[in-house]
Structures are given as C-alpha cells and as structure tokens.
Amino acid sequence: MGRFDAYHSKVLCDHLCEQIHRLAKRPLRLMEVCGGHTMAIRKHGIPSLLPDIISLLSGPGCPVCVTSPSFIDQAIYLAGQSNMIICTYGDLLRVKGSNGSLEMARTEGKNVRVIFSALEALEMARREPEKMIIFLGIGFETTAPATAAVIIQAKKHAIRNFFVLSAHKLMAPAMEAIVSNDIPINGYICPGHVSAITGTSIYKKIVEDFRIGCVVSGFEPLDLLQTIFMLVRQAETDRPALDIQYSRVVKPWGNQKAIALMEEAFETVDDWWRGLGILNASGLKPKASYHEFDAAEVFQIPANNISDPEGCICGEILKGLQLPVDCRLFGKSCTPENPEGACMVSSEGSCQTYYHYEHRR
Amino acid sequence: MNTDGKRIMLGHGSGGGLMHQLIRDVFFKIFDNPLLNSAGDAAVLPRRANMMAFTTDSFVVDPVFFPGGDIGKLAVCGTINDLVAAGANPFCLSAGFIIEEGFLVKDLETIVRSMATEAKNAGVFVAAGDTKVVERGKCDQLFINTSGIGYLADERTTWQQANPICPGDHIIITGSVGDHGMAVMAARNQPDNTTGFQSDCAPLSILFNELQDKSAGIKYMNDPTRGGLASSLCELTAKKEFGAAINEEAIPVKPNVKGLCDMLGFDPLYVANEGKMLIIAAYDKGHQLVGQLKQHPLGREACRIGTITRENPGMVLMRTKIGGTRIVNMLSGEQLPRIC
Ligand code: SF4
Numbered sequence: 274m275g276r277f278d279a280y281h282s283k284v285l286c287d288h289l290c291e292q293i294h295r296l297a298k299r300p301l302r303l304m305e306v307c308g309g310h311t312m313a314i315r316k317h318g319i320p321s322l323l324p325d326i327i328s329l330l331s332g333p334g335c336p337v338c339v340t341s342p343s344f345i346d347q348a349i350y351l352a353g354q355s356n357m358i359i360c361t362y363g364d365l366l367r368v369k370g371s372n373g374s375l376e377m378a379r380t381e382g383k384n385v386r387v388i389f390s391a392l393e394a395l396e397m398a399r400r401e402p403e404k405m406i407i408f409l410g411i412g413f414e415t416t417a418p419a420t421a422a423v424i425i426q427a428k429k430h431a432i433r434n435f436f437v438l439s440a441h442k443l444m445a446p447a448m449e450a451i452v453s454n455d456i457p458i459n460g461y462i463c464p465g466h467v468s469a470i471t472g473t474s475i476y477k478k479i480v481e482d483f484r485i486g487c488v489v490s491g492f493e494p495l496d497l498l499q500t501i502f503m504l505v506r507q508a509e510t511d512r513p514a515l516d517i518q519y520s521r522v523v524k525p526w527g528n529q530k531a532i533a534l535m536e537e538a539f540e541t542v543d544d545w546w547r548g549l550g551i552l553n554a555s556g557l558k559p560k561a562s563y564h565e566f567d568a569a570e571v572f573q574i575p576a577n578n579i580s581d582p583e584g585c586i587c588g589e590i591l592k593g594l595q596l597p598v599d600c601r602l603f604g605k606s607c608t609p610e611n612p613e614g615a616c617m618v619s620s621e622g623s624c625q626t627y628y629h630y631e632h633r634r
Numbered sequence: 635m636n637t638d639g640k641r642i643m644l645g646h647g648s649g650g651g652l653m654h655q656l657i658r659d660v661f662f663k664i665f666d667n668p669l670l671n672s673a674g675d676a677a678v679l680p681r682r683a684n685m686m687a688f689t690t691d692s693f694v695v696d697p698v699f700f701p702g703g704d705i706g707k708l709a710v711c712g713t714i715n716d717l718v719a720a721g722a723n724p725f726c727l728s729a730g731f732i733i734e735e736g737f738l739v740k741d742l743e744t745i746v747r748s749m750a751t752e753a754k755n756a757g758v759f760v761a762a763g764d765t766k767v768v769e770r771g772k773c774d775q776l777f778i779n780t781s782g783i784g785y786l787a788d789e790r791t792t793w794q795q796a797n798p799i800c801p802g803d804h805i806i807i808t809g810s811v812g813d814h815g816m817a818v819m820a821a822r823n824q825p826d827n828t829t830g831f832q833s834d835c836a837p838l839s840i841l842f843n844e845l846q847d848k849s850a851g852i853k854y855m856n857d858p859t860r861g862g863l864a865s866s867l868c869e870l871t872a873k874k875e876f877g878a879a880i881n882e883e884a885i886p887v888k889p890n891v892k893g894l895c896d897m898l899g900f901d902p903l904y905v906a907n908e909g910k911m912l913i914i915a916a917y918d919k920g921h922q923l924v925g926q927l928k929q930h931p932l933g934r935e936a937c938r939i940g941t942i943t944r945e946n947p948g949m950v951l952m953r954t955k956i957g958g959t960r961i962v963n964m965l966s967g968e969q970l971p972r973i974c
Contacts, residue, residue: 281955281956283955283956283957286956286957287956287957290957315960316901316954316960317954317955317956317958317960318952318953318954318956318957318958318959318960319956319958320958321958321959321960322956322957322958494954494955494956494958495956498956620899628963629963630960630961630963631960631961632961632963633946633949633961
C-alpha cells in the first residue's frame with residue numbers, strides 16, 4: 274500500500290460525491306489557484322464525478338502562466354551578455370518572450386542552465402567565481418523562501434557574482450483582484466503548498482469582505498472532493514468560511530521560519546499579472562539592504578512592454594472567464610509541443626492540463 | 635588481457651593493432667558465435683519462407699549501470715522486443731559501440747558480457763559489430779546501437795492484415811508498468827539507495843516464442859518503452875475506428891514505483907518499460923492468453939486492463955481509481971531524458 278492510498282479510497286470518494294450531488298442545488302463556480310490542484314483534478318477525472326452545475330475553474334496559480342513575456346526578454350538579454358549564466362527552473366524554458374524562449378536562446382549558444390533548486394545556483398556561483406550567475410526567481414510563496422534563503426546566504430558569505438532576477442509573486446492579491454473585478458466565483462479551493470508557508474490569514478479579506486468561502490485543500494482525490502463538499506455546503510447555506518481541509522500539512526499560522534526569510538530578504542512591489550494587469554503590492558523584489566544581489570538593480574536591462582501572442586486568451590482563462598477550448602489557437606497552432614501562450618507551457622498550466630486530460634482529438 | 639584499471643584510448647578505435655586486440659579479446663571472445671566468427675565485412679544470413687522484420691535502436695542510458703541491468707542488456711533486449719512486437723522471432727543482431735576515451739575496459743567487458751548472456755538466453759546471435767572511440771567529452775561514456783532481424787512466425791506481413799482489431803477485444807499488459815524508468819531515475823538521483831528498484835529489462839522473445847502463431851489470439855503487440863503504456867495505447871487508437879477503455883485500478887504498478895513517481899511528479903502510465911508488452915487479444919481468446927502468459931516468469935503479473943470499444947473512436951478513456959473518467963493523451967512536454 275502506498276503512502277497515499279487511503280486518500281484514493283473509492284468508497285469514501287463515492288460517499289462524498291453522493292453528498293455533493295445531494296447538496297448542490299444551484300450553479301456554482303469554484304476556482305483553484307494552484308497548478309498542482311489543476312493537474313490532480315483532471316488526472317483523477319474529478320469533473321466527471323460532479324453534478325453538471327458545478328464548474329471547476331483554474332485561476333492564476335501556475336507560476337509560469339502568470340510570468341510576463343517582458344521578464345523572459347530580460348532574462349534572454351542577460352543570457353546574451355558575456356560572462357553571464359542564467360539559471361532557471363526547467364518550467365520557464367519554453368515560455369515565449371517577444372523574440373523566442375530561453376530554450377531557443379540556449380540552442381543559439383546563450384548561457385542558460387536548468388537547475389532544480391536556488392541553492393544549486395548559489396553553488397554554481399561559488400564554483401565559477403569568474404562568471405556572473407543570475408538566478409531567475411519565479412513562483413509564489415512556495416519558492417520565494419528558498420530564493421530569500423540564498424540571497425541571505427550570498428550576503429553572509431560575500432558572494433559577489435550571484436544575482437537574482439525576481440518575478441516572485443504573492444498569491445492573495447491576485448485572488449482578491451479576481452473577486453473584486455466582479456468575476457463570479459462561489460468559492461476558492463486554496464493552494465496547499467502556498468498556505469503551508471503563509472498560513473491562512475492571507476485569505477481573511479476574501480472571506481470577510483467579499484464573502485467568498487476559502488478552503489485550503491490537499492492534492493489527493495479524497496482531499497479535493499472533501500474540499501469541494503465543504504465549499505458547496507458553505508455556498509448552499511450562505512455561510513462562507515475560512516477552513517483548512519489539508520490540516521495534516523497546513524497550520525493556520527503557517528511556517529514562521531519561511532515567512533521570516535521572506536521578510537528579511539524581500540519587499541513587496543506592484544507587479545504585472547497576465548489577465549489582471551498591475552496589482553498593488555503583489556510582487557517580491559530584494560530589499561534595499563540586498564540590492565547588490567538584485568539583477569534588476571545591478572544591471573542595465575532594457576525595459577519593454579510586450580503583450581501576449583495575437584489570439585491567445587490566457588488572461589481570460591486565468592480569470593475563469595473562458596475555457597482553453599474557447600481559444601481559437603488551442604490544439605491548432607498552440608500545443609504542448611509548440612506552445613504559443615504561457616498557459617500551454619507548463620504541465621500545470623490550464624491549457625496544457627486541459628489538452629492532456631480532456632482534449633478530444 | 636588483464637584489464638584491471640585499463641582504459642579505452644583513442645587508439646582502440648583507430649583501425650590499428652590496439653583495435654584488433656580489443657575486438658579479439660573482448661568482442662569476439664565474449665560474443666563467440668559462428669555467424670560472427672566467420673564474418674568478413676558482413677554477415678551472410680539464411681533465407682526463409684516467411685517475411686523478415688528489421689529494426690534498429692540506439693541506447694544512451696545514463697547511468698550505464700542501473701539496478702536490474704546495464705546499457706548492454708538494454709540494447710539487446712530493446713531490439714529483440716521491437717522484433718517480438720512486430721510478430722517476429724528474433725534471429726540476429728548487430729551492435730555498434732561509440733565509446734568515450736577513458737572508459738574502463740573492465741566495464742566494457744561487463745557490458746559486452748551481459749549482451750552476450752541476454753542474446754544467448756533469447757537464442758539470438760550477435761552477427762556483426764563495430765567500434766568507434768571519440769575524445770573525452772564528445773560522447774558520455776558509452777553509446778550502443780543495435781539493429782535486429784527476425785522472421786515472422788507465419789505467412790502474414792502485419793498484425794492488422796492477419797486479424798483486424800474489433801470492439802470487445804481485450805487489452806492486456808504482461809506485468810507492472812514504470813519499472814525501468816523509475817529504476818534509472820532512482821540510480822541517477824539516489825545512487826546509494828536504489829534498493830527495491832529493479833528495471834524490468836528482459837528479452838520478451840522467451841515469453842512469446844510459443845504464442846506468436848494465430849491460434850493464441852494475439853492481434854497486436856507494442857512494447858511500451860519511452861512514453862510508457864499511455865503512449866502505446868494512443869499510438870494504437872490514433873485515427874482508428876475504435877477506441878480503448880482502460881481501468882486504472884487494473885493496471886499493475888509496484889508500490890515503490892508509484893511512490894517515486896508521486897515524489898518526482900510523474901505518472902507511471904507514461905514511464906518507460908523494457909520488459910513488458912501491450913497486447914490486444916481476440917475477445918474469445920483473451921482469458922486463455924492471460925493464463926498462458928502467467929505461467930512464464932516474465933508474464934506472471936499479466937492481466938487484462940481494458941477493452942477495445944466502438945465508442946470514442948481514436949481515443950483512450952480511463953476510468954480512474956475513484957471512478958471518474960478522463961482522457962489519456964500522448965505524452966507531451968518533458969520526457970525523462972536518457973532512460974534508454
Ligand atoms: S491555447 Fe495557447 S494561445 Fe490559446 S489561451 Fe491557451 S496558451 Fe494561449
């Protein structure tokens with residue numbers, strides 16, 4: 274028996290589905306904002322088990338999907354400078370900027386290396402002191418503490434050839450932006466890993482001011498069904514609440530150590546989100562005391578403002594207003610092998626998951 | 635030749651004395667068979683009444699030794715299994731080696747020996763070979779290409795021609811999926827702790843030699859290597875007038891393979907196998923075939939995992955463990971690099 278087999282119990286899943294079917298009376302739109310959830314929901318075929326009146330939407334929870342094409346351009350620009358090496362998580366390789374992706378830049382001989390942790394980049398800087406190592410910091414509160422930790426390390430050990438180009442983002446501002454834009458959402462399936470770091474206080478405003486239920490969910494089928502059940506019950510009884518379904522991992526106060534790391538190294542900035550535009554205090558960049566490690570401060574990077582490819586509706590999809598199949602490029606010129614827009618790039622992106630698990634060729 | 639600590643040098647591929655010594659002391663000595671021994675520049679093969687199948691594959695697995703096998707065993711089994719999948723009884727192989735300067739001669743011997751063992755087990759000759767040595771850094775340790783020739787078991791040319799697949803036919807897998815890919819990943823990520831992982835790498839001709847003729851009810855075979863079971867099923871149904879319905883619960887996956895897949899974010903359905911066969915069997919012969927497969931060590935865990943359907947033509951639908959339904963599509967995006 275695997276570690277998670279109990280969370281796949283068919284009997285318990287059946288039981289929950291039955292209750293959901295019994296409870297659900299009116300159309301409900303539930304949104305998840307975590308790539309892991311997007312994938313798990315489709316992989317286990319959960320939509321096929323729910324009443325038709327419940328729609329599951331994928332919000333802006335996949336880090337690759339919300340990263341701006343200008344960020345890719347900046348990274349490619351740096352990769353082209355002599356003596357610089359760009360270190361990135363593999364997911365980002367295929368996102369297109371205005372002039373191709375980091376992957377294409379690499380095939381043209383630019384210095385782009387794929388790494389699995391921020392620490393690897395720091396070690397590379399130690400090993401190759403004659404090179405300038407630039408780490409692309411992307412992701413939400415899940416990956417930001419690791420980036421913060423290496424920035425702090427770099428300062429402590431006075432590593433002068435290590436820099437971070439940060440596109441780190443905070444989860445809650447985007448979730449708030451969606452509901453304050455009057456996009457109809459009846460409940461949030463809140464991200465498990467992000468919440469494990471931040472705790473649950475970041476969702477307070479959504480529950481209290483916008484009266485939308487928030488349940489932090491795990492990733493196994495039983496977790497997700499239980500979360501959906503809780504959200505349906507909240508919506509049907511009109512008692513939106515802040516709940517933790519994933520209590521075996523997530524505590525209301527989060528991970529204090531990780532929060533402290535982020536607070537030490539980062540400050541919030543206004544940041545651009547696909548589909549949502551610029552959101553107040555929604556991004557993270559190194560604090561003034563760490564400016565010498567901030568690639569955006571140290572290097573002159575030409576700024577540009579570019580938009581998504583013509584026809585791509587990623588922005589609308591991330592807000593839950595349209596589905597991947599509504600895009601005229603979906604499955605035609607935009608496929609996982611040849612992604613046009615950002616949502617098709619990552620295996621957790623809404624277009625790619627849709628393509629993978631629901632696309633009828 | 636005493637090979638302790640000896641390393642391959644560029645001279646071993648130069649065509650001169652060193653190369654002849656290597657060929658004599660390693661390849662000829664270990665592969666030792668009449669087809670190879672009599673060989674000049676090419677092996678001469680016998681003619682037979684049935685059609686011939688011919689295939690080739692290159693192997694670049696990293697690391698070259700992994701739990702349950704090595705690159706040599708893989709190179710022999712991989713090509714044999716391709717022939718078996720085409721409905722042929724493998725007859726002979728060729729083996730081309732591209733060796734990085736500095737590779738240990740002792741390791742090369744071990745690898746060649748495991749190729750010879752597997753070939754012998756499967757009753758196949760290594761009839762021709764070639765060796766090249768490249769400078770350090772120009773290849774990674776050792777790459778092997780094998781090509782293979784086999785004779786079809788009867789007068790047919792393709793599976794489809796012999797006996798078309800129709801709704802109701804059984805979908806069978808000969809054992810647990812994902813073993814090879816995860817054994818290699820384990821060897822790569824945690825080389826000190828690969829306990830429990832074992833590649834399923836094996837020559838399947840031993841399992842199928844008796845079952846290749848029509849009476850066994852096999853209508854189609856495909857060995858689910860790169861891209862795994864899911865990709866084989868997609869390949870089978872693509873642009874066809876039938877679909878496939880499979881049952882996740884029925885697909886055997888070893889607990890440790892499932893565990894490592896969960897950890898690394900892989901789906902075992904897409905992870906490579908090197909000793910398994912996907913079979914479509916006539917609906918009236920399926921049960922009997924599973925029984926026959928089970929009698930052999932390589933087919934002990936054989937089971938039916940689904941059915942060919944009239945509905946959803948061209949598609950693979952899976953009933954998930956929790957009773958949901960989803961589509962299974964071709965693998966897209968990142969594959970596991972260099973697992974074979
Ligand atoms: S299918 Fe491609 S182009 Fe269309 S919205 Fe999705 S990512 Fe953008």
